[in-house]
Amino acid sequence: MSNIVRSQPDRSDVLAHASSNLRRLRQAAGLSQEALAKASGVSRRMIVNLEGGDTNISLSSLDRLAWALGVDFVAMVADPGASAQRIEALTWRGADARSIATLLGSVPASSSAQLWSWSLGPGDTYVAEPDPAGWHEMIFVSEGRLRIDKADGALTVSAGDFAIYSSAQPFSYANAGEAVTRFTRVVVC
Structure with missing residues (x-):
């Protein structure tokens, strides 16, 4: 190619x-x-x-x-x-x-970027602590629907879509569907 x-x-x-x-x-x-x-x-x-x-x-x-x-x-x-x-x-x-x-998108990085593969079963939730100022997350959902509850507002990301936001705030992930939700998470600081 x-x-x-x-x-x-x-x-x-x-x-x-x-x-x-x-x-x-x-x-x-x-x-x-x-x-x-x-x-x-x-x-x-x-x-x-x-x-x-x-x-x-x-x-x-x-x-x-x-x-x-x-x-x-x-x-x-x-x-x-x-x-x-x-x-x-x-x-x-x-x-x-x-x-x-x-x-899809970009954020400034000063020291680190982490690539994560996640899956959440139906009804499952992950609650995160706020990251330090300047940290961001980029999420791409490959299967299902992911609800991201953040201090500055909630959003739902369906398969094939993505979200980018500051993670220097309280946030959580929740499976917003009835099947397993799979997503890729990039943490940038």
């Missing part, structure tokens, strides 16, 4: 924003296209084509451009007006139409 982001006529993927973000970030950094090419190892021609909205580019090349500009990958590909907590940008498409990768 290739890790190339392919431009699509409807521009519903990361290339919809990468072109303008690259130009804006490069100019803000005071770099010419040639200087950015040297700093990133990405050819000037690729940079010209990307800024013009007419290219396919690898995710690793986008990452190298972001690094050279002193920003993260999200700054390169996301809608600058959207919340980083709910990006939902198609970042990769395979040969099979069912093969896709979507960047």
Whole structure:
């Protein structure tokens, strides 16, 4: 499989924003296209084509451009007006139409990220203690329905959907259905 982001006529993927973000970030950094090419190892021609909205580019090349500009990958590909907590940008498409990768959301991290696999049986609940200030959780539900009760409001996340929130507050998880609920939890601090 290739890790190339392919431009699509409807521009519903990361290339919809990468072109303008690259130009804006490069100019803000005071770099010419040639200087950015040297700093990133990405050819000037690729940079010209990307800024013009007419290219396919690898995710690793986008990452190298972001690094050279002193920003993260999200700054390169996301809608600058959207919340980083709910990006939902198609970042990769395979040969099979069912093969896709979507960047769902992002939060800043300073020291650690933990990936967890969870399941809760019907009627089961987990009550958590608040995390320190600056900690966040990202939850993706793969099966069932998960209710997350938080001090700043409750939400229910169904299979195929996700939530991102500050975990520096009292919160709990509850199975909101009649079958096992399975979800992936990422804790970022």
